[in-house]
Amino acid sequence: MDLTRLHLLVELERLGTMTAVSEVTGMGTSAVSKHFAVLEREAGVPLLVPDGRRVRLTPAGHRLSEYAVDILARVAAARSEFAGEGEPVGRIDLVTFISAAPPIVLPALRRLRDDHPGIDVRLIEHEPDEALSLLQTGDADIGLVYEYSLVPRNFPDTLTLHRLGSEPLLLSQPSGPPASSRTLTRQRLRALASASWISNSRGSDEDQLVQRMCAAAGFAPRIRHRIDNLDVVEQVVASGRGVGVMPKLAAVTRRGVTHSPLGELGGSRRISLVSRTGGWAWRPMRMLAEYLHDVAREVLDDTEDTVPFSASLAPVPPS
Structure with missing residues (x-):
């Protein structure tokens, strides 16, 4: 269903007449009426009935208006979130190797939860080979993986690597x-x-x-x-x-x-954040990465040149 038509339905519920809806939206009355005709076809049930020279909502129309209020509010919240406004919200599945959890992951998650409780991070424990497989299939969103400097790892082209330190x-x-x-x-x-x-x-x-x-x-x-x-x-x-x-x-x-x-x-053992290419565009992911980076700077070496995730998401070339 088109969001514009849902918005018109909510306005009709609020204002009561087609003329009033036309005035507040800037659409002609004929255009508003055509939108409602399409919306009724999409819903598959009558939404409006004549009431003298006006129209009124049927019970189905009132019910769809209730849904529309919630849908429009959620869309507005999503737009605000993706625009960097409002509190970030969302679930992230983080896969990590076990020895990184106590010194890096858990402190970062405590700080993130205190500052942004709407970001829900779920932990999965796996070694790098399994972690990379989960990231490629979409069963994990972001991962901490390691490689030895004497045994460089080949990272798939579908994943983007950001070095945390060593x-x-x-x-x-x-x-x-x-x-x-x-x-x-x-x-x-x-x-x-x-x-x-x-x-x-x-x-x-x-x-x-x-x-x-x-x-x-x-x-x-x-x-x-x-x-x-x-x-x-x-x-x-x-x-x-x-x-x-x-x-x-x-x-x-x-x-x-x-x-x-x-x-x-x-x-040395080099530790990196890895995600599917394009995944870093989501604000909660970037924020989690920033918190992990901040803690990593306290415990790892060679972190000075790591690019802050808030400033740039240019990947580190895989070894």
Whole structure:
């Protein structure tokens, strides 16, 4: 149904006569009458009946007028929202990897909820491969994903990437005389050639990272354990049963574990926001991105040159 005709119906309900509707809308009486004839055909029921020299609304006409008031109000609210006016409202499905949730996602969502309670963010936890699939199918609106600088990720052309920052990588190893919290050298890493290495069971990025890092030190790692939960990884390390790569944001002080910076040997983990191209035009999405960016600046490295989402949405070229 045409919004103009619904507006005319609401005005007839309010003013009572075709002449009055014509005066307030600037349309001729004949044009107003033709609009109502079309509206009746669209509705499939009589909306007006003659009442002397005037017309009055039928019960169906009164009911449609009630719907029209709500429809027109919602359209006005949507136009105002998309024009950047009024309070932003809407549901956003955010997919994120688990280690980004405590330091970045949850603080950002708390601040967003306090400032803009109308934005309803639903969380989905997935690693990058699954997250990118959800974004492409439309089952998620925006995602936090990571890639290792030593293992760049290929992002689909249908998605747009905005870099948030990066974090250094650490080696989790059992505490003891050989362990040190100083940045690892190739020689010290080579001393772990016979260690049992830990990787995850989802995707191949971490395997490639460990293999390239160890190859630079002159050996091939023995990946003995596949564990996705980083807290369990740390427990295995503390028990002396393995060593593994740990992103700085996920590393916690634990008895029996030493975290040694990998430096250039391990590179960094780069964290980005990803959405379908064109999705950033929606104001609630941009606002969520801005809050995530603000928190990321507090905990990540290399965030100075990240373009504020409110100022520009130019994408960062994928690696």
